[in-house]
Every structure is written in C-alpha cells, then in structure tokens.
Amino acid sequence: MGRKLLLEHINVPGINTFDVYRSKGGYAAVEKALKTLTPDEVVEEVKKSGLRGRGGAGFPTGMKWSFLAKPEGVARYLVCNADESEPGTFKDRFLMTYLPHLLIEGMIVASFALGAKTSYIYVRGEMMPQIRILEKAIAEAKAKGFLGKNILGTGYDLELYVQPGGGAYICGEETALLESLEGKRGNPRIKPPFPAIAGLYGCPTVVNNVESIAAVVPIINEGGDEYAKLGIGRSTGTKLISAGGNLKNPGVYEIDLGLPAEEFLYSDEYCGGIANGKRLKAVVAGGSSVPILPANLFLKTINNEARLMSYESLAYGGFVSGTMMGSGGFIAYDEDQCIVRNTWNFARFYHHESCGQCSPCREGTGWMEKVLHRLEYGHGKMSDMDLLVDVSKKIEGNTICPLGDAAAWPVASAIRHFRDEFEWHVTDAATAVTRNYGIAHYADPLNTVVA
Amino acid sequence: MLSVQDTNMPVTFTPELISKFADIVSRYPEGKQKSALLPILHLVQAEFGWVSVPAMDKVAEYLSIQPIEVYEVASFYTMYFLKPQGKYMLEVCRTGPCEIVGAGKIMNYIEQKLGVKEGDVTEDGLFSWRGVECLAACGFGPVLQISPEYTFYEKLTPESVDTLISDLKAKAKN
Amino acid sequence: MKVTIDGFPIEVEAGTTILNAARLIGGDIVPPAMCYYSKLEGTGGKCRTCLVQVSKGSEKDPRPMPKLVASCRTTVMDGMEVKNITSPEVIEARKGVVEMLLINHPLDCPVCDQAGECHLQDLGYEHGAAKTRYEFDRRTFEKIDIGDKIQLHMTRCILCYRCVFVADQITDHRIHGILNRGDHSEISTYIQKAVDNDFSGNVIDVCPVGALTDKTFRFKNRVWFTKPVEAHRECENPKCCGKVTLWYKGEDVIRVTARKDEYGEAEEFICNTCRFDKKKTSDWIIEGPRKVSHKSVISSNHYDTLKPLPVVKTNPVLKEANKEQFERETRL
Numbered sequence: 001m002g003r004k005l006l007l008e009h010i011n012v013p014g015i016n017t018f019d020v021y022r023s024k025g026g027y028a029a030v031e032k033a034l035k036t037l038t039p040d041e042v043v044e045e046v047k048k049s050g051l052r053g054r055g056g057a058g059f060p061t062g063m064k065w066s067f068l069a070k071p072e073g074v075a076r077y078l079v080c081n082a083d084e085s086e087p088g089t090f091k092d093r094f095l096m097t098y099l100p101h102l103l104i105e106g107m108i109v110a111s112f113a114l115g116a117k118t119s120y121i122y123v124r125g126e127m128m129p130q131i132r133i134l135e136k137a138i139a140e141a142k143a144k145g146f147l148g149k150n151i152l153g154t155g156y157d158l159e160l161y162v163q164p165g166g167g168a169y170i171c172g173e174e175t176a177l178l179e180s181l182e183g184k185r186g187n188p189r190i191k192p193p194f195p196a197i198a199g200l201y202g203c204p205t206v207v208n209n210v211e212s213i214a215a216v217v218p219i220i221n222e223g224g225d226e227y228a229k230l231g232i233g234r235s236t237g238t239k240l241i242s243a244g245g246n247l248k249n250p251g252v253y254e255i256d257l258g259l260p261a262e263e264f265l266y267s268d269e270y271c272g273g274i275a276n277g278k279r280l281k282a283v284v285a286g287g288s289s290v291p292i293l294p295a296n297l298f299l300k301t302i303n304n305e306a307r308l309m310s311y312e313s314l315a316y317g318g319f320v321s322g323t324m325m326g327s328g329g330f331i332a333y334d335e336d337q338c339i340v341r342n343t344w345n346f347a348r349f350y351h352h353e354s355c356g357q358c359s360p361c362r363e364g365t366g367w368m369e370k371v372l373h374r375l376e377y378g379h380g381k382m383s384d385m386d387l388l389v390d391v392s393k394k395i396e397g398n399t400i401c402p403l404g405d406a407a408a409w410p411v412a413s414a415i416r417h418f419r420d421e422f423e424w425h426v427t428d429a430a431t432a433v434t435r436n437y438g439i440a441h442y443a444d445p446l447n448t449v450v451a
Numbered sequence: 452m453l454s455v456q457d458t459n460m461p462v463t464f465t466p467e468l469i470s471k472f473a474d475i476v477s478r479y480p481e482g483k484q485k486s487a488l489l490p491i492l493h494l495v496q497a498e499f500g501w502v503s504v505p506a507m508d509k510v511a512e513y514l515s516i517q518p519i520e521v522y523e524v525a526s527f528y529t530m531y532f533l534k535p536q537g538k539y540m541l542e543v544c545r546t547g548p549c550e551i552v553g554a555g556k557i558m559n560y561i562e563q564k565l566g567v568k569e570g571d572v573t574e575d576g577l578f579s580w581r582g583v584e585c586l587a588a589c590g591f592g593p594v595l596q597i598s599p600e601y602t603f604y605e606k607l608t609p610e611s612v613d614t615l616i617s618d619l620k621a622k623a624k625n
Numbered sequence: 626m627k628v629t630i631d632g633f634p635i636e637v638e639a640g641t642t643i644l645n646a647a648r649l650i651g652g653d654i655v656p657p658a659m660c661y662y663s664k665l666e667g668t669g670g671k672c673r674t675c676l677v678q679v680s681k682g683s684e685k686d687p688r689p690m691p692k693l694v695a696s697c698r699t700t701v702m703d704g705m706e707v708k709n710i711t712s713p714e715v716i717e718a719r720k721g722v723v724e725m726l727l728i729n730h731p732l733d734c735p736v737c738d739q740a741g742e743c744h745l746q747d748l749g750y751e752h753g754a755a756k757t758r759y760e761f762d763r764r765t766f767e768k769i770d771i772g773d774k775i776q777l778h779m780t781r782c783i784l785c786y787r788c789v790f791v792a793d794q795i796t797d798h799r800i801h802g803i804l805n806r807g808d809h810s811e812i813s814t815y816i817q818k819a820v821d822n823d824f825s826g827n828v829i830d831v832c833p834v835g836a837l838t839d840k841t842f843r844f845k846n847r848v849w850f851t852k853p854v855e856a857h858r859e860c861e862n863p864k865c866c867g868k869v870t871l872w873y874k875g876e877d878v879i880r881v882t883a884r885k886d887e888y889g890e891a892e893e894f895i896c897n898t899c900r901f902d903k904k905k906t907s908d909w910i911i912e913g914p915r916k917v918s919h920k921s922v923i924s925s926n927h928y929d930t931l932k933p934l935p936v937v938k939t940n941p942v943l944k945e946a947n948k949e950q951f952e953r954e955t956r957l
Contacts, residue, residue, distance in 0.1 A: 075480070087546045087585040118480075125493065125530045126542075126586055128601035161478040166489045166528025168806070169584065183488035183514075185527040185803070190670035190698045201483055243590060244548040250590035288547055288585075329589065331548050345547045349584050355527075356784065356803075356810035358671045363725035366808045370761045387758060394721030397692045398673055504816055519802040522815040526804040 002256035003230065005218035005238050006211070010098055016133065018140035021101040027146055029220040033109045034154045037220075042113035046216060048224030050236035055081055055172070055209030056287065056327040057402075058311050061216075062224075067196040068114055069204040077205040078116040080107060080213050081177055082123040082130075085169040087288035087349060088329025091240035092210040094252040096123070096130040099214070100137035104160065106213035108146060109220055111158050114206055118159045121210075122177050125165040134162045169353035173401045174207035175199075176355065187357045188401035209327075211240050232258030235310035239328055245284075246334035248272035261285075261307040261314075262299050265332065278334035281439050282418075285314050286326020288346050289406030291413030292339070293323050294442035304446055319413065335439035340425050340432075343414040344372035350407035361404040364395040368411055375422060378429035385415050385422050418442070462505040464513075468498060472513060484514050488524055492531055497599045501532040529583065530598075537572045537579035539619050540598040543607075545582035549592035553607075557593045558582055560609045564616060577623055578616070628701040630654050630677075631711045643696035643707055644675055648888065654709050655888075657719075657748055659726070659833050660785035661697035662890055668790050669697035672783065673722045674748060678715050681706035693718055716752075723752040728759040729808065730834075731780050739835030741848040741922045744889055745783060766811060771801060772819040774840050774901050775829060779811050782836035788812065788828035795824045795894050812836070823862060826900040830883045830891045841901055842880040848872070849922045851879065856909035858899065865896035870915050871906075878904045887918065 004010075014020040021027070033042050047062030068076060080103070084092040096103060103121070111119045123131050138160050141147045149157045163181055165171050171180045175189035178200050199205020215237060219227045228236045235257035241264070244250045249272040255264060265280070266273045274280050283298040284290060301307055302321040307314065311325045333342065351365040368391055374380050392408035399405070415422055420440065425432040464472075472491050479486040488510070495506050507521040514521075525531040532540070543549075543558050558569075561580050565573050572579050588594045591605035597619070604615055627636055630647050631654040637646045645663070647655045656677055661669030669675075675697045679690040684704025693715060696707070709715055727749060734740040766779035784803070789812070792799035800820045804813045814820065820828070828837045852873040860867035872880040881900045883891035903909065917923050937943045 084587045085585055086587075088548055088589050090587045090589050090591075093587045118478075120478075124587070125489070125528070126583075126596060126601060129603060159478075163478075163486075164490055164493055166492065166524070167530035167583075168528050180489065181486060182483070183485035183524065184520075185523055185806070190695065201480060244592065245551055245589075247590075252590070284547075331551075331589065333551065337551050342547055342551065345545075345550050349546050351807065352584055354807040356805075356807040357786075358673050359722055359725045359783065360673055362784065362808050362810070363728050367725075367728060367759060367761075394718070394725065398676060398718050398721065400670060400695075517799055519799055519815065523802040523804060526815070527806045 002238065002254070002259065004254050005222075005227075005230075006095070006099070006102065006214055006240065007252075007254045016098060016100055016137070018101060018137065018144060021099075022144075025221075026101055027105050027141075029217045030105055030108045030112075030146055031152065033112055033220050034152055034156055039113045039115055042109060042220065045219055045224035046113070049215075049219040049227040050224075050231075050234060051212065051215055051219060051227070052235070052311065053209055054211035054215065054239065054328070056086065056289070058325060061208060061212050064196070064208070065110075065114060065206060067194070068206055069197050070115065071204070075118070075201075075203045076114055076116050077200045077203055078107065078111045078114050078119040079174075079177065079181065079200060079205060079207045080119070080121040080210060081172060081174060081207050082121055082127070082210045083165050083169075083172040083177060084127075084210070084327075085124055085172055085353075086327050086329050087346065088242060088244060088284055088331040089287045089327040090242045090244070091252050091328060093127060093130060094242070095210055095214060095240070096127070096134060100130075100133050101141065102214045102217060103134070103210055104137055104141050104147075106216045107160055108141075108151070108158060109216050110206075110208065110213055111160075112156055113216075116206075117157055118161070120161050120163050120181060120200075122163045122165060122171070122181055124171070125167050128164070131162050131164055138162065168355075169349075170355045170401070170403055173403065176401065177207060178205065185355070187355050188403075190400055230256050232308065232310050233312055235312060235325075239309070239325075241309065241328045241330050243271045243330045243332070245330075245332040246275050246278060246337070247332050248275045255309055257310045258313075259309045261309055264309050264330075265299075271330075271332070274332060274334050276334075278336065279439055279443055280332060281335050281337055281442050282333040282339060284329070284331040284333075284410075285323045287329030288331070288349065289402075289409055290324040290326040291319060291322070291409050292342075292417065293321075293413075294417050295439075296443055296446050297321055297417065298323075300446055302446065319409070320416075323413075336436055338376075338436045339414055339418040339421050340372065340376050343411055344369065344376045346410045347372045347407070350403065354403060354407070358400045358404075360395045361399045361407065364391050364404070365407045367391055368407070372411070375425050378425070378433045380422075380426045380429065382423065382426050384426070385419060388412075389415055460503055460505060462499065462503060462509055464495075464509060465498075468494060469513075476514075485516055485520070488514060488516075488521065489528070492521075492525055496531060500538070500599070501535050535572070538577050538623060539579075541578065541580040541595055542583040542586075542598065543580065543595040544584070544586040544588070544592060546585040548585075548589035549594060552592045554582075554593040557595070557607050557609075557612065560612055564612065577620065626701055626703040626705075628703075628705045628707065630707045631709050637701060639700075641701055643677060643679075643694070643699050643701055643705075644669075646701050647696065647707075647709065656696045656709050657744070657751070658697055658888070659744055659748065659783060660787060662787050662790070662831055663888075664890060664894070665787060665790040665794055665831070668785075668787055670695045672726070672785055674719060674726075676715060676718050676722070678708040678712040679705060680708050680712075720752050720754070723748050724754065724758070726783050727753060728757065729764040730783070731763060731765070733781070737781065737835040738838045738843060738848075739781075739832075742889070743835060744833040764808060769813075769817070770840070771814060772821045772825060774826065774897070775820060776838050776840050776843065777812060778836050778838065779813070780836075781834050782812055783834055784810055784812075785833055787831040787833070788837055791827050791831050791894075792820070792825070795827055796822045798822075823896045823898070824864070824894060826897045827883065827891065827894045829900075830885070830894075833889070839880060839882075839900075841904075842872075845879045846874050850874065851923075853915035853917060853923065855884065855912040855915050857912065858903065858909050860896060860899055862896040862898065865899060866893040867895070867899060868893060869895055869899055869909075871909060871911075876906070878906060878909075884915075 171186040176186040180186040195205040280295040347369040351369040356362040396408035475487045511518040656675035659672035676693040683702030
C-alpha cells in the first residue's frame with residue numbers, strides 16, 4: 001500500500017473546515033515556509049522533489065518556477081489552473097470538494113515562493129459548488145490570519161481570489177486561461193512570450209494545476225528529497241488518478257508513481273477490475289487526449305514488460321505502442337464498447353471545444369467529427385481511415401496550442417490500434433449499427449518480438 | 452441574430468447586484484476591471500435567467516468597455532444563455548466516459564419525460580435540457596448539473612431523474 | 626543579426642520576425658501570410674499559412690525547433706537557419722492549411738468581387754489541390770450589411786481577425802467582433818448595428834478574401850477590366866493620408882482603395898470620405914498609372930499592348946472574335 005500524501009485525511013469528517021484540517025497538521029507547510037525558509041529555498045525544495053506538472057504536460061514544476069522573471073517593481077502572479085475539463089479527469093474537482101484547505105495551503109506556500117501578492121484560482125464555471133467551497137475556505141483561512149496582510153506576523157501579504165470560468169475546455173491551456181482571467185475570449189496566446197515573462201496583465205506569471213499546487217504542501221513538510229524517494233526514476237512522488245469507465249470501483253486514487261498498471265486496474269485496493277465480470281478491451285490512460293491503447297498493449301509494453309503507472313513507462317513505445325500519463329484521467333473500456341463510437345464522441349468534444357482561432361484546428365476538428373460520424377452511422381468508406389489519419393496529421397503540430405494535437409492523437413491512435421474495427425464498420429455497416437465489434441483480439445497476448 | 456422583441460426588454464441592476472459587482476472588480480489591479488466580466492455575467496444570468504442584450508450593454512457600461520467585447524465573450528463560453536431558458540436547465544454530460552455508462556439513454560429519457568427537444572423550454576417554463584461536454588466527474592457517470600445553482604447529480608438512473616424532476620417541480624411551487 | 630532563409634543570408638535588426646526578414650530578401654522564399662498585417666499590431670499567428678521550419682535555432686543554441694513555427698510571429702536569432710520552400714515538410718503542412726481554409730469556403734470566385742485580387746485565390750492556385758476531399762455541407766451564413774457601404778459575406782471569411790484589429794487600432798471604437806467559437810465563429814455586430822466611423826472602410830482593404838466588400842463597387846466590374854491609377858488629394862481629415870488608387874472603368878472612377886504594396890497590404894490607411902464619396906476625376910490629382918505586377922491578373926490587357934499571333938491578324942474569323950481586345954489596345 002502506497003503512502004498517501006494528499007489524500008491521507010480524506011475520510012476525516014469535517015476535513016473541509018479549517019479547524020479540523022488544522023488539527024490534522026494542516027497549514028504546517030505555511031508556517032514552515034514563511035517562518036523558516038526563504039522563497040528561493042522553497043523553490044529549491046520543489047526542484048529537488050522532481051515534481052512534474054500534474055495538469056497533463058508533465059513539465060517539472062520547480063523548473064517552471066525558476067523561469068519566472070523578476071523585474072523590479074513589477075507584480076508577479078500565481079494562477080492555479082482549476083479548469084479541469086479533460087474527459088476522464090476529475091481529480092481536481094474531488095480535491096477541491098473534500099480538501100479545499102490543502103489547495104489553499106499550497107497556494108500560500110507557492111505564492112510566497114514566487115513573490116506573488118495576489119493569486120487567483122481559476123475554477124471552471126460549471127464547478128459553482130466548488131467555487132462556493134473554496135470561497136468559504138478562503139474566508140476561514142483569512143479569519144485565522146493565514147491570508148491577507150502580514151501573514152503569521154512574517155510581513156508577507158497575500159490575497160487569494162477564486163475566478164469562475166464561463167464554460168470552455170480551452171481555458172485549461174495556460175495562456176487561454178490567462179486571457180479568460182483578463183475577461184476575454186479564451187483564445188490561446190502565441191508563444192513566445194511565455195507566461196513566465198509576460199503572463200497575466202503582461203506581468204510574469206506561473207500557472208500550475210491544482211494537484212501540483214497541493215503537492216507542494218507535502219514537499220515542504222517532508223522536504224524535497226524525501227518526496228523524490230517516492231515513485232520511480234523521473235516520475236517522483238504520488239499522483240492522483242481519476243479512474244472511470246467500466247470499472248468496478250471508479251474513483252480518485254492516490255498512487256505511488258511506478259505502480260504496475262495491472263495492479264492498479266485489478267487489485268481491490270484500486271479499481272477492482274472491470275465491472276459486471278466483463279473483460280477489458282481498451283484503456284485511455286491519461287485523459288481523452290492521449291493515445292488509446294488496446295488492453296494487451298496497455299498492460300504490457302511492446303517488449304512484453306509490465307507497464308507501470310509512471311510518465312516514462314506509459315510513454316514507452318512512443319506513439320506506435322505507447323501512450324501518456326497526461327492528467328491521470330484513466331478510462332477503461334469493456335468488451336461491449338465501440339471504439340469507433342468513442343472516437344467519434346471524442347472528436348465531437350474537440351470540435352465543440354476548438355476556440356476557432358487557427359485554421360487547422362478550427363476546420364480540421366469539424367471535418368474529423370463528420371467523417372467519424374458517418375463511419376459510426378454506417379455510411380463510411382474504406383478510404384475514410386486514411387483520410388482521418390491524414391487530416392489528423394495536418395492538424396498535429398501545426399496549431400497555436402496543444403488542442404490541435406489533443407484532437408489529432410485520439411483519432412490517429414484509435415485507427416492505428418483498432419483499424420479492423422473501423423473497417424468492419426464499413427464492410428458490415430448494417431451490422432455495425434446494431435451491435436458492437438466486441439473484444440476481438442485486443443486482449444490477446446502480444447507477439448514476442450524476435451530480433 | 453436576435454429579433455428585436457428579444458433584445459429590447461429593459462433591465463435594471465439592483466443596488467445589491469451592483470455592490471456584488473464592485474466586490475468582484477476590487478479583486479483586480481486598477482484598470483483591469485475587464486477581468487470581472489465573466490463573474491459578473493454569471494451574476495447577471497443568475498438574476499435574470501439569461502443574458503440579454505440590454506443586460507450586456509449595461510455590463511459594458513459598468514466596466515467601461517465596448518458592448519461588442521461583452522457579446523464576444525458571452526458567445527464564446529457555453530455557460531451563458533443568450534436566449535431565455537427554462538427556470539431549471541438540466542445539463543447532461545455527453546462525453547466519452549459518461550457516454551459509455553449510459554449518458555445517451557439518460558438524455559433520451561429526459562427528452563421523453565420533459566417532452567421537449569434539446570434546447571427548448573417546457574410549456575410551464577420550468578425546464579430546459581441539453582447535452583454538454585465533460586463535467587469532470589467521469590467516475591460517477593452519468594451525471595448532470597442544474598443551473599442556476601449548478602447542483603450536481605451523479606450515477607443517474609431513470610428513477611433518480613424522475614425524483615429530481617418532481618423535487619424541482621415541488622420546489623418551484625413553493 | 627544574421628539569418629539564412631532557404632539558403633539566402635541577410636542581416637536584420639534584433640526583433641525582426643522571420644517573415645519580415647524573408648520579405649527583405651524577397652522573391653519566392655517569402656512565406657504567404659493570410660492573417661498577418663504589418664501595419665496592425667498583434668496580427669498574425671492564426672492562419673498558419675506562413676509556417677516554416679527552423680533547422681537551426683541560433684549560433685548559440687543550434688538545435689532545430691521541434692515544430693514548424695509561424696514565421697510572422699517568430700523573431701530571428703543570430704545564426705538562425707530557416708527553411709521555407711526548401712522544406713518538404715513545410716510545403717506539405719501549407720498544403721494542409723490551404724485545404725483546411727478551403728473546405729468551408731464557398732469557392733464562388735466567379736461571382737465574388739474579390740476575385741483577381743484575392744489572397745486565398747492565389748494561395749489556392751499555388752498550394753491547393755484540384756479536387757477537394759471534403760464531402761459535407763459547407764458552412765454558410767446570411768449576407769449582411771454592416772453600414773450602408775460595407776457588405777459582410779461571412780461565408781467567405783477565413784477568420785484572420787484583421788478587420789477586428791483595424792476596428793481596434795484605426796477607428797475610434799469597435800462595433801464588430803468575433804462571436805461564438807470554433808467553426809461557428811463569425812464576424813458580427815451581434816445585433817444589427819452599422820459599423821460607421823471615418824475609417825471603417827479600411828476593413829475592406831485588409832480583408833484577404835471577399836468577406837468584406839465595398840458596396841459601392843459591388844458587381845460593377847471585374848478588377849482585371851478596370852484601370853488602376855495612383856492619385857491623391859488634400860484630405861480634410863487630419864488622420865487620412867489622401868493617397869489612393871482609383872480604379873477606372875472608361876471615364877468613371879468605380880472604386881477607390883488605399884494603395885497596396887506587393888504583399889497586398891495598404892501602405893497607408895484612408896478615410897471613408899476618400900473611399901466612398903470622392904468618385905470624380907476632378908476630386909483627385911492624378912499621379913499616373915499604378916504599377917501592377919505583370920504576374921497579376923489585374924495587369925492583363927492593360928499596359929502591355931496586345932501582340933496577337935500572326936494567324937489571328939490574318940484570319941477574319943479570329944480577328945472578329947478578338948475584336949474587343951484589339952479595340953482595347955487602341956483605347957489605351
């Protein structure tokens with residue numbers, strides 16, 4: 001059983017209130033950081049921890065912090081990205097609902113490290129209940145002297161505000177988020193300049209995911225080196241995985257990075273296997289944007305080694321046979337699920353969420369959706385698969401922000417691994433609208449690679 | 452393009468609403484009051500049920516920005532209703548993880564139960580419904596949320612939909 | 626700073642973009658640009674037609690950039706090496722972008738006033754495929770008048786945002802903008818409002834396609850049958866330069882536009898009075914015929930006298946068929 005750094009007290013009644021949270025050792029990281037460490041020392045601890053951004057890109061958080069420009073007399077901002085909208089991911093909602101003070105504690109420590117006097121938590125607008133929870137928690141923390149002027153008598157001032165979004169997946173992209181926070185349409189900015197140089201209101205800004213900010217708390221409490229001992233290789237620490245789909249026990253799990261994928265999926269401590277005694281057909285391991293894998297390739301890498309829940313192991317094999325950790329949105333598909341339908345569903349999502357600013361994504365996402373729709377509804381052609389792959393290639397890498405890639409990968413990977421199922425939707429179109437393709441060979445053992 | 456009847460209903464902001472606006476504007480640096488646009492539009496929608504053109508024009512005036520800047524933003528984000536909706540808007544998640552656990556069936560059930568198509572309003576003016584993209588509760592699907600409060604319902608079944616609709620009807624009567 | 630584009634080296638100032646460095650070199654290596662407009666701050670980066678490959682980042686950090694970059698928004702570094710038309714990857718990506726721009730475009734060039742001076746048309750000829758792979762209904766919108774002089778034909782729009790920047794930067798306040806999102810985005814005033822102020826007509830000049838057209842010129846003539854002439858006047862508006870191109874049909878001025886450079890950009894913006902209200906030769910001081918690139922369709926039949934093949938001169942049937950051409954020769 002792995003250590004729980006974030007969710008240790010999740011089951012304590014009233015942990016969402018300041019007093020209970022404090023009684024369980026909450027806000028110790030604030031005291032430690034503000035009273036005994038300099039901002040640079042806090043950054044150093046985070047660097048040592050090896051923490052990688054938990055929002056999807058996996059960029060080292062400490063390094064991101066150290067890039068922050070610090071010109072004299074210019075405000076700096078920390079913005080928490082709580083615009084969780086990646087299909088399959090619901091860890092941030094969970095964390096904000098049950099442990100609002102953990103996020104606030106992390107925000108105080110991180111703001112102190114970065115020298116921010118005003119910080120914002122940008123929460124997606126649909127999470128109005130979580131916004132109310134956070135605002136209540138902020139008021140409590142402020143009443144107890146952990147926010148506002150001269151925090152704990154250390155002379156450090158910090159105001160923390162919650163900003164609601166308006167309903168747009170794209171605002172999870174950090175520059176679109178900043179645009180939205182400035183009261184504009186969520187069009188991602190063209191980079192460079194990066195937010196670390198010119199972010200919110202043109203000032204140096206760091207944007208971090210909810211879970212990354214929360215992870216700062218145990219890192220400061222226990223030290224970066226201790227944190228780095230957990231996990232495997234460059235995947236240090238623990239990670240929240242949102243497990244959904246056809247699982248026996250869906251939910252949010254905190255795992256030590258490096259946990260075998262098979263154990264995560266089948267052990268009763270975690271997902272407990274596939275619901276209703278069905279078999280696993282496919283897995284999306286890190287949120288809808290990452291490549292989908294058939295069951296056999298998910299559980300074992302192409303080298304027949306056990307796949308681990310770590311950044312490196314999930315990515316092993318590249319786009320040919322691997323996937324990505326992404327945001328930790330884990331979706332399991334049982335034998336009754338249709339990959340074509342699911343791919344169409346995801347394509348519709350990206351079509352709906354494209355901001356429309358740059359042409360490949362604006363036009364290409366709609367095109368892919370239409371082609372997939374016709375495949376799913378029995379009007380597809382054999383040439384559609386090549387067309388989809390080609391269109392996805394025309395989008396991938398050619399757009400302002402990663403939404404183009406995120407729209408292209410699920411389509412390209414589904415066709416790569418499930419091409420026979422797509423073709424069946426053309427050759428047996430009449431049957432395909434009445435029943436699903438089934439598990440086929442997707443769970444069969446991998447062929448041993450002979451050199 | 453909206454018709455004139457939809458757009459010319461006059462709107463007044465109460466002093467309470469204005470003071471909420473002021474509180475929001477105070478969160479941002481001097482001169483960056485446009486940042487308040489999204490939260491203010493939420494408040495306006497909660498007050499009036501949707502965001503009409505006169506309401507948006509008044510918001511623009513309050514924030515000292517051009518009306519088109521408000522229209523641009525309100526039409527970009529999906530949460531702002533640019534035409535009147537039912538008192539309760541049932542928003543059902545239709546994305547992948549909810550879909551594979553039966554979101555489609557729930558939407559069909561709601562359509563049949565309310566007797567209106569997606570985006571339309573029931574005759575009594577109480578309900579609208581629509582499919583929305585991922586609501587970030589993928590482990591507990593199918594899910595729906597109900598504006599204006601954005602209360603959240605998980606693991607929906609036809610029975611639980613029945614209950615919540617009759618609860619809302621009762622609530623509306625009181 | 627030294628940058629090399631497709632093998633051509635050039636020294637440029639720090640802060641210059643790859644696209645502008647390429648324009649200094651000139652010729653075929655200049656990436657096409659549909660949304661960037663050098664006179665409007667903040668434009669560019671959106672259409673993705675100007676994507677190039679940076680094969681060497683700089684002298685200090687020679688690593689190539691991992692993705693193609695938008696040359697209009699990427700500044701050069703000392704020692705940078707860029708591949709535009711020498712990179713198959715760039716050509717392929719550009720072909721893809723053009724295809725994307727065209728899948729929802731109506732391709733109604735035969736009835737479009739922009740035909741002949743349309744950047745999308747040029748781009749389509751240079752990089753497009755003869756056949757489309759798109760087999761679905763194209764996106765359409767109703768035509769609307771934004772003001773009495775400008776028509777918005779949104780169906781043709783490629784969402785370059787240039788007209789929005791014009792409204793922000795050239796006019797006193799903006800009335801139109803981008804509504805909705807994704808492929809439902811549209812240029813609109815939301816509620817029917819007239820875009821009306823002294824400089825609003827410039828949205829017509831910056832529009833790379835036929836989405837914003839001059840209603841006073843609408844269906845008057847194909848541009849290649851008109852005679853462009855440079856002219857100026859003392860404009861009462863202090864912000865207007867008064868330097869224009871007059872487009873003649875016979876003796877009549879049928880259109881007035883800003884003067885455009887070789888990249889189709891207005892050299893200086895003009896006011897609506899010059900554009901819409903001064904349509905008599907007597908309003909203007911004529912400078913002389915406008916130089917039009919011989920490659921442009923606009924130059925056809927104008928400044929080069931017709932040199933028909935001998936067979937046309939001798940065969941009466943062919944002579945009759947080309948009568949109009951011969952007459953134009955004598956008119957010029």
